[in-house]
Amino acid sequence: MIRVLIADDEPLITTGIRTVLESAADIEVVASARNGREAVELARRHRIDVALLDITMPVLDGLAAAAQLDGPCVVMLTAFGDDDNVRTALQRGVSGFLLKNCTPEELIGAVRAVHAGEAYLSPAVTRQVIGMVPPGEDERRREAVRRLAVLSARESDILALVAEGLSNAEVGRRVHMSEATVKTYVSRMFTKLQCANRVQAALLVRDATP
Numbered sequence: 001m002i003r004v005l006i007a008d009d010e011p012l013i014t015t016g017i018r019t020v021l022e023s024a025a026d027i028e029v030v031a032s033a034r035n036g037r038e039a040v041e042l043a044r045r046h047r048i049d050v051a052l053l054d055i056t057m058p059v060l061d062g063l064a065a066a067a068q069l070d071g072p073c074v075v076m077l078t079a080f081g082d083d084d085n086v087r088t089a090l091q092r093g094v095s096g097f098l099l100k101n102c103t104p105e106e107l108i109g110a111v112r113a114v115h116a117g118e119a120y121l122s123p124a125v126t127r128q129v130i131g132m133v134p135p136g137e138d139e140r141r142r143e144a145v146r147r148l149a150v151l152s153a154r155e156s157d158i159l160a161l162v163a164e165g166l167s168n169a170e171v172g173r174r175v176h177m178s179e180a181t182v183k184t185y186v187s188r189m190f191t192k193l194q195c196a197n198r199v200q201a202a203l204l205v206r207d208a209t210p
Contacts, residue, residue: 007039038058
């Protein structure tokens with residue numbers, strides 16, 4: 001079982017997330033918190049695998065709480081358009097990022113993905129972050145082109161689709177590959193490019209674009 005902590009100061013949101021997650025046979029919600037400080041205390045008290053943290057909480061916000069958690073994979077939850085917090089969370093290397101209007105299937109998939117050691121970024125978040133960064137200037141563009149040159153033609157094609165915000169399954173349908181094969185390609189690309197997640201890789205593409 002994947003043991004999950006939910007932290008959100010809105011009880012209705014917490015109840016909704018709990019209901020969705022507990023519909024999955026392999027997920028158990030073992031604790032819920034109203035603020036970041038309580039989330040940190042509960043995470044230390046229980047054996048937590050994944051912590052779902054709202055960014056904007058009283059007492060201690062989700063970003064500060066994430067910095068104090070040692071062990072659980074952290075998925076940040078936020079409303080669309082919260083650009084500064086999205087950027088900060090990604091820079092701090094959180095395992096996942098979801099918008100609160102995501103589908104139940106995406107929520108469950110994100111928990112499973114980060115528990116399996118993968119980074120999960122909602123395609124909508126990928127597009128949001130790319131949209132807040134202007135195209136690369138000359139020096140940054142040259143550096144991006146240099147880094148992308150290590151990719152094969154097939155990898156470059158797949159990365160271009162990732163940069164559009166497509167999920168692995170969507171990329172697979174475009175290039176006629178299984179989702180598992182795409183996942184292998186994406187993981188290998190991250191290693192070659194020294195990127196921690198899909199957004200960092202997508203931003204390289206954006207910087208290399210004239």
